[in-house]
Structures are given as C-alpha cells and as structure tokens.
Amino acid sequence: MPSARRRFALAIAIVAGSALLLQYVLLIAATWKDIGPLFGTLRYFSFFTILGNLAVALATAAAWHGGDASWQRFFRRAPVQGAAALCIAIVCVIYHVLLASTWSPRGLQRVADLALHYVVPALYLFWWVACVPHGRLRWSDPLRVLAFPAAFLGWTLVRGAWLHEYPYPFIDVGTLGFAVALRNAAAIALLFVAAGLLLVAVDRCLPRTLRGRRAFWHDDAVRHDAAKR
Secondary structure, rough: OOOHHHHHHHHHHHHHHHHHHHHHHHHHHHOOOHHHHHHHHHHHOHHHHHHHHHHHHHHHHHHHHHHOOOOHHHHOOOOHHHHHHHHHHHHHHHHHOOOOOEEHOOHHHHHHHHHHHHHHHHHHHHHHHOOOOOOOOOOHHHHHHOOOHHHHHHHHHHHHHOOOOOHHHHHOOHHHOHHHHHHHHHHHHHHHHHOOOOOOHHHHHHHHHHOOOOOHHHHHHHHHHEEEE
C-alpha cells in the first residue's frame, strides 16, 4: 500500500490532470469553428498556466508512482519539484493580481479556472512543504528556473508575430509595443527570482522545523529497489 503522502500526491495529480483535461475540452469546444482543433491545441499549450499545472501533474504522478522511467526520475529531482512549486505559485499570484478581474467565467469554465489557478497551486505548495525532502535546493536554482519562462516568452513572441495573438495582456506586443511588453516580462522575471530565493530559503529552513521526518518517496523507493533485487 502506498503511504498517505503518496496517496496525497496521487490526489493532486488527479485534480491537476482533471482540470487540465476540462480546460482543454472547453477551449477546443469554444474554438472548433473559429480556428479548429489543431490551432486550438496550439493555443492551449501557449498558456503558462497550462504548462505550470502540467509540471505539477507530472511531478506528483512521478512521486506517487516511484518508477524508474527517465521522466519519473527527472520529475522526482529536488530542483524540478522546486521549479514546479515556483512556477505554480507565480501562476496563482499573477492571475490573482493581474488577470482575475478582467473576466468572469461561469459554469464549467469557472470550475476549471478555480482549479488551475487556486486549488492546484494550494495543494501542490502544501504538499511540497509538508511531504518532500528539503535542504537540497541551491541558491543558484532560481536562475536556472528562469530558462523555462524565458523559453515561454520567446515562443510567445514568435507565435504572436505569426498569429497576432498573445496569451496575456501584459505581454501583448500588438497592443503595448515591444518595449513595454519586454519591460513587463523583465518585471515578472524579477518576481521569479525573488520568489525563487524565498523558496530556497524556505527549503533550507524546513529540515530544522521538520527534524526527524523522512522523505516518504525516498524511503519507499529504497524499499521498492530492494524488493526488486
């Protein structure tokens, strides 16, 4: 039987996966006649919210399963789990501060909206604090994480120049101009670094506050490997 913490990881993976699937179905249904499923899918994966929630789903699924596949080992690495925590926290903060007031979703879209921007971030951050091994992040990790949003920004600018649409108004080059959009992106990059340094500080403090508690999937993975041998 998996531990309670592994079951919690599975529950988060299910919630995140269900919210992602619901949002995909809603988006494809809304854009089917306009741009079709291919460009609808492209639009879907062009939102940082989707990518952040996907990272959470993969990290928690890997932690629950404890398998030896390369993707599972990758998503069980401390910097990757920390990067997922950082990205999903930024998703929640940016949405709440800048985007939530710009629209009023209803029905199933409201469900998807709340799940992707509030429920999944809250669950994952609690799980990361309470259930993962700590003291393994480096002060340089937040700078490495910047590669992900930088790649996202690069894709957003290329896609925007191609299709003349942008996922978020604060990086809409067509409306704001290139200089303002880059200034906003730089501000968000600084937020990433500041939040990332805070995350590392929390990670380094937690072993003292949670002394004596062992990492649940690390212990389970050792028993799993021993059983196979």
